[in-house]
Amino acid sequence: MDKRRATSARRAVEPRQGAQAIRRALAVLRILAAGREDGVPLAEVVRTTGLTRPTVHRIVHVLIEEGIVERHGRSGRYAIGNQVPELALARPRPSRLLVAANPSLQRASAEIGDTLFLTVRTGNDTLCVDRRIGVYPIQVLSIEIGARRPLGVSSAGVAILAAMPAQEARKIVVANEKRFEAYRTDVATVLGEVTAARRLGYGMRETGLVQGTKSISTWIKTPDGQPAAAMTVSAVRTRLGPRREQEVAEILLREARIIEQAIGG
Amino acid sequence: MDKRRATSARRAVEPRQGAQAIRRALAVLRILAAGREDGVPLAEVVRTTGLTRPTVHRIVHVLIEEGIVERHGRSGRYAIGNQVPELALARPRPSRLLVAANPSLQRASAEIGDTLFLTVRTGNDTLCVDRRIGVYPIQVLSIEIGARRPLGVSSAGVAILAAMPAQEARKIVVANEKRFEAYRTDVATVLGEVTAARRLGYGMRETGLVQGTKSISTWIKTPDGQPAAAMTVSAVRTRLGPRREQEVAEILLREARIIEQAIGG
DNA sequence: CGTTCTTGTCCATACTATGGACAAGAGACG
DNA sequence: CGTCTCTTGTCCATAGTATGGACAAGAACG
Structure with a gap:
């Protein structure tokens, strides 16, 4: 030691x-x-x-x-x-981010039709803080508000890691190593996904936490350049072919920039 | 062993x-x-x-x-x-008590017309967890959801102390001694009010935390006899003369028993 | 019955958390 | 301008708290 x-x-x-x-x-x-x-x-x-x-x-x-x-x-x-x-009641209820993201979630949800998640980073975890259910009859509801996972095991986590300095991302991933096995992944896999996300401009997992689902996530940075959150779409895989992936990613990227403006001001 | x-x-x-x-x-x-x-x-x-x-x-x-x-x-x-x-999100949102108390607060608020508070005990503090604003044009809004005070300085605190064994109540009041001066009260005064509340069947303060207001509180016990919460009406003093105090107290007592039933089941 | 999980407890000891003492910044006052 | 009186911040020897190895016992299983 x-x-x-x-x-x-x-x-x-x-x-x-x-x-x-x-x-x-x-x-x-x-x-x-x-x-x-x-x-x-x-x-x-x-x-x-x-x-x-x-x-x-x-x-x-x-x-x-x-x-x-x-x-x-x-x-x-x-x-x-x-x-x-009870201790949490000491803080004013809706966080700045939640307020800022609300219209974007509304809009993107209507446009895309699949389930939308807003996920923040807290320490070495991702934490789902908002969810919107779309109009399409099959919805991925596995992740609920309050769900907390090690950074790296969800597409939102991958997106957030991709948006920070490689050095720092690696440190977090290594710190989470012990927790990865429960999600059937490992440090190397996660780092690979992060690199891919960095190249692609958004996070993506062909196999979500639930079998047969696929997820796409864009990161949201604070004014000082630190990623603070991710916006995610999850859907059954067949609904997110290459073409639609592109469409969805563009919507998410657009809204992510809008949210960044809103929390920046 | x-x-x-x-x-x-x-x-x-x-x-x-x-x-x-x-x-x-x-x-x-x-x-x-x-x-x-x-x-x-x-x-x-x-x-x-x-x-x-x-x-x-x-x-x-x-x-x-x-x-x-x-x-x-x-x-x-x-x-x-x-x-x-963020840690609090790990728990399901609305507490059992909040759900159970909701209809009673609704009803009592409509009937009484003054501001209603639901306050729980947490450790040696009272914590306001719900508030309903009445229809009367002058409302006492000094206490907000999340407001936390040493047990004993509000009528809700007095009510909760009155509902527990004298021994235990005394211990809490003594433990809070250092915090009382900020509210311009002391151990002896509080213990006096608690005794009065025990005799009266409900907690009362002629002078609320805000000048010119008066508060009436009934306690709510869990099935095992421990007081868990208090329901309070606060109003400008002139609106709570002896006759109306009696009326209001009766409504509060009635609803407190209903809430106790609801959380007991 | 043993085997292999789990959770709970004890207690000598190592090393963590403690608090007295000191320092420095921010106002207030003459 | 200095001086007084607040506040917050830091240091470090050491008292005493938190530590973890070892042991115990319950639970689930075959």
Whole structure:
């Protein structure tokens, strides 16, 4: 366990120390958040965080006492508790991005007809924050608002990674390595997809998280050039042939630029 | 299996140790939550938590690095950050209580015509989770959804304290002592109001948090007898004379029982 | 019945988090 | 202009907290 603190040439604010336990608790919370209502078994938290079992056990149970985590009676799984939304009430409700993206989602959804997702980056995860269902009778509804996945396993994640410096993207992908196997992918595959997306101008996965679906994602950058979100269309694969892929991508790219304007002002 | 644990007669499992830092971080977060969007200066966090300044400083800045806390540029105040609502998305949106209380709030609001609040207990705080504006032209709107206050300073807090065992209520009030002065009250006053509410059957404050207003609150208990929430009417004092106070209290009491039924089933 | 999962607990020890002391910036006041 | 009094930020020796190896026990399976 080497301890590098002087190494960081960048101005990113990583190096503050004296709070190992707090950082660990937050890492645990983020994993639990990925489990949504169903929660996550302790063993999986141990696996994905890389912490030891006694440590995770201790953290989780303290968080339960504090009301931050709940335990499901039947399954024994751990999940995000009641107090988290209660703390969240301290912030004004609809985020800037959500407001800015609303008209674009409306418009693109009407134009395309398939399910649209708005996904943000949060740490090393993607988080679905909005969804619009289209008019076409077959809709891909697998991803719900609140769904959280390691950056890299969805087309939205690939798009977001493609929009950041290769160096940084690689670091995130490597950090997520342990979590990839649950999604049947790996570091090399993800990095390949990211490179492809960078060349293409948008993220794409021929095989979505659900069999037989295909997804296309464009990134949305903040004024300082950091990707903050992605806009995604998911549909059954047969509905997204090469020609239509092109059409859909153009609409998404157009709307992504509009959203960037809106959050930039 | 060894039985080192003394046969725990108590149900509450308070004593787990090995996580001082995490508990402290959460205490800080709850104080920050009380500051809502505006946030709280460091010095006030120090005062109200009783922690030392270096400790609070360290905690807050680690939380900033993790995205859990934000710092406002101009004022330098610390506030709940973006990641908290993001974590909250892991839970299904409308809570059981909110759903159960909805029709009662609707009905009572129509009947009474003054502003109605639904307030829950969270730790040692009250938290406003719903609000209905009535038809009468003068409305008390001082309390917004997300508003958080030490248990005891609002009529809702008094009602909730009155509904729990005196022992426990006292413990909470004492724990909140340091935070009372900001609301110009103290332990003795609060305990007096709680006793009065217990006798009366509902909580009441002749002087609300805003000058010239009066509030009436009934408590709502969960099936196991613990108070979980309070329903409050606030109005300008002149609109709540003894006769109307009686009327309003009866409506609130009736609806509180209905909500209890709804969450009990 | 053993086997292989899982979660829960203990406790000596290492190293993390602590807080006293110091410093520096921002206003307020004479 | 200095001086006082706020605030926030930082350092670092060390007290004492959090750590994790080891053990235990329950659960599911065949």
